[in-house]
Amino acid sequence: MTDIVQNPFVIQPGTVQRGLTRIRALSEGDVVADAAAPLLVWEYSYAPRYFFAPENVRAELRPAGEGERSGVLGPSEVFDVVLGDRVLRRAAQRFPQAPTQDMRGAYTLTWTAMDTWLEEDEVIHFHARSPYVRVDTLHSSRHVRVVLGGEVVAESHRPVILTETGLVPRFYLPRVDVRMDLLSPTDAVSYCPYKGTARYWSVTAGDLKVHDAVWGYETPLREAAGVAGLVCFWPEKSAELEVWVDGERIGQP
Incomplete structure (x- = not known):
């Protein structure tokens, strides 16, 4: 096979x-x-x-x-x-x-x-655009649960899944489903010619803090308009930051 x-x-x-x-x-x-x-x-x-x-x-x-x-x-x-x-x-x-x-x-x-x-x-932002890259945003009812040090940081049944050619899917969550009180904004910024400018947060639970592990696009470019105002967790940043989708852990470092 x-x-x-x-x-x-x-x-x-x-x-x-x-x-x-x-x-x-x-x-x-x-x-x-x-x-x-x-x-x-x-x-x-x-x-x-x-x-x-x-x-x-x-x-x-x-x-x-x-x-x-x-x-x-x-x-x-x-x-x-x-x-x-x-x-x-x-x-x-x-x-x-x-x-x-x-x-x-x-x-x-x-x-x-x-x-x-x-x-x-x-x-065009950041670098030249490839004609072979496609970005889609899809509304979903999958169960996404984010845990740091045993504490639930976010839980949602209404994520927006962003897919981009060549990259893993990312699950963006409404802020009302996220413990925003555990997030603190940082000065980090990243740029994407397909999605726009992302801002970052660190996430803290108890004695654990993972820097720049959450990002979001306030005013994304057209292709990523579906994730405007939502936030996405970056589980590859730390083994302590767990993202579960329908009971399966994703994105382990």
Whole structure:
């Protein structure tokens, strides 16, 4: 019998394909690059990078020496991005010996050097979006119970299950089903190009405290709108934090 495939959606590093949507990169309102169909290049499996043909780059690119060598794409050259009196140093990169011919003359931009990235007219957060990632939210009546050090922290029969390609399902709970008095907000923040910006809480029960073990999205992006205002527990954070779904424990570290 063939083993069940757990994650068939891992994109192999070195994968290159033509994008299907317009991508723009901006800095302080200046358009640095604008392409109706840039190349999507997976240097790593988790997300692609955008590569722009020379004619799609609006800024002047000034050679700035050698860049880091990629194990997949080969040696690189880096460029300063010149926008009038402003210079974004070493903010563009090219791989002249890349395996794919179309890539060799194309440029990729340092994500954090740009202050705005747009897919069509919608802002992209954190990193480039993969066309193969899908996010769904599903209302459920499954019984979710969260326990820390023997104390019940949350219990619900109305979770919202969030599924995301390549990741385990997550169970988001209404706050009325959670002992919010046991949660304390932290300064931790994470960003997802599919879900948005998450804020975190630590959870305390008796003498036990697990830091940044609960998160939630107040104003998630469209794909994750179903979990707005809900909270999710992260059982992989600590063996003491137990999440049970229909009597089965999930997510043990």
